[in-house]
Amino acid sequence: MSTTADQHIAYDRLYIGGGWVEPTGGERITIVSPTTEEVIGVVPDGTEADIDAAVAAARRAFDARDGWAAWEPEARNEILERFATAMDERAEESARRTSTQNGMPISIARQLEGPFPGMLVRYYAGLAAAQDREEVRPGLLGGTTRVRRTPIGVVGAIVPWNFPQAITFLKLAPLLAAGCTVVLKPSPETVLDAYTIAEAAEAAGVPEGVINIVQGGREVGAYLVQHPGVDKVAFTGSTEAGRKIGEVCGRLLRPVTLELGGKSAAIVLDDADLAGNMEALFGSMLINNGQTCWLNSRILAPRSRYDDVVETLAGLANGVTIGDPLLDTTQIGPMVSARQRDRVEGYIARGKADGARVVAGGGRPDRDTGFFVQPTVFADVAPDAVIAREEIFGPVLSVIPYDTEDEAIAISNSSEFGLGGTVWTQDQERGLAVARRVQTGTIGINHYVNDPAAPFGGNKASGLGRELGPEGMTAFQALQTIYVDPPQLG
Known part of the structure; x- marks a missing residue:
């Protein structure tokens, strides 16, 4: 050795x-x-x-x-x-x-x-x-x-x-x-x-x-x-x-x-304070370069605040520091391999082809080496779109509009997966009521962290x-x- x-x-x-x-x-x-x-x-x-x-x-x-x-x-x-x-x-x-x-x-x-x-x-x-x-x-x-x-x-x-x-x-x-x-x-x-x-x-x-x-x-x-x-x-x-x-x-x-695997949903309620929770948003949606099984990659936003949510997430994606993972300042590093980068880029291309709107990222950062992909946010995504159904395992978010809480819960539960999820609201009791109706093994209110003292695992195709x-x-x-x-x- x-x-x-x-x-x-x-x-x-x-x-x-x-x-x-x-x-x-x-x-x-x-x-x-x-x-x-x-x-x-x-x-x-x-x-x-x-x-x-x-x-x-x-x-x-x-x-x-x-x-x-x-x-x-x-x-x-x-x-x-x-x-x-x-x-x-x-x-x-x-x-x-x-x-x-x-x-x-x-x-x-x-x-x-x-x-x-x-x-x-x-x-x-x-x-x-x-x-x-x-x-x-x-x-x-x-x-x-x-x-x-x-x-x-x-x-x-x-x-x-x-x-x-x-x-x-x-x-x-x-x-x-x-x-x-x-x-x-x-x-x-x-x-x-x-x-x-x-x-x-x-x-x-x-x-x-x-x-x-x-x-x-x-x-x-x-x-x-x-x-x-x-x-x-x-x-x-x-x-x-x-x-x-x-x-x-x-x-x-x-x-x-x-x-x-997972394709977890973040349900943004109409009273959510996303701007005041940017660190928690990053931690639940983009942590580890998007290479996370419970990642909240489907963001369900109320139509009354849809543009605001899209703008906030685009700002989040555009504002991160991409670079060498061994630097303390880096927030987004490379994909694990060229193969994984190709897989993620294939999904980005599919999202564009299916008519979703890129509001952040969509390509590679300007670097000479490395398997990097820009954090990418898609707007105007249909709940049944490929990028909204399949696990991408990369920094790609899909923002899906909804009209009522019941519709948001139904969209969340329509996935074959059930591993993670979040609810974003300033009313904890309201958030708990929504969380209890989501068919998932784990879910957080205004954040997502696996606590070692609590059971972790998925429903349906998540395990x-x-x-x-x-x-x-x-x-x-x-x-x-x-x-x-x-x-x-x-």
Whole structure:
């Protein structure tokens, strides 16, 4: 393993079974900077044989009589506290690696990618220690039973490139606290930051086989999903991929959590103060260069204030600072790859062709290198337009007019997705009343922030199950009922 400079990081091993092992294949993943378009790193490309080795290590660590699952929560907490501290010590490096790989502005990476891992590990370690592992219940027929919460087993965790550290620990923190072991497959676009997790686990003395990391493409991920040694799958990614994973897990009767795509709506009510909430607007609509699953990319505006809303959003998009994601002043960085830039530009072209009006952006900024797209705002968008229905995963907003609150709610609920959303109003009770009618897993009033103490996840095509909150740990636990005292029948 070697690190030569900030511009180039190279690894030649995989982290499996508590140590650094030679990959079974000779292929490599090359990481290209979305800002400079230069190679910034290289790591091994994992194989099915590497997955076999990782699952076997995780299986041993879970099944052993004195394995991770058998530890008392207090004992696990000592290791998890050291792991959280080791991640904290690597927070700046993790943030920089994320920004360098996927274009996330460093200011966002320092808020989310850096501190979230340690925060979540400590949160779930505390929940596990406080949780009653056995509950005694009186039976309706007489007698008593014991209901036990047990770790579900070996987890196959597959994470995307847009928030690689934060999303990894949405899975890693609760499953470790619950007593599970894991094989983690990072996205090939963001593999360098995953090595900070391995290094932190090694430094913290996490027992061998509890955390195993094998990077690779779709084929490696598909092999992990169907592996006979895996007890549960936790996936974050596109709805298309999630459907395929759900089909496999359904056939295998394997528990699965799917956090998928979105096309969330921001419902602007007629009393909203958008000008006084510009930072919150940016955070809910354009954060991470628009590469965010719960992004509020459909803005539903009342006709009585339509021009005002369009003007405000156009000013927001035109006023952001586009540039190198490693600069503190940058608000919008590049798309993660040339392919992603092409995808976003394809949707912009489709919006123009379908008659929507560009009021901000619509092209590329004047830069010599990098996969940049200007933040783009479309007005006069029909609710059934392609740009208003499909997930773009870029800085593209569609402003849709409505006449009544009922119509706004109906438009919001007409989407096949149901992940995020916001309501903008100066009347909180009115906002709550609207929010309760929106068919979505999460929604905010005048802002959108995922609070780790509350469940996060989607309805409809946005996924199955929930992460974060106590519910996030429950997803990695199984229930066992023990019938203790027999009922007195007759």
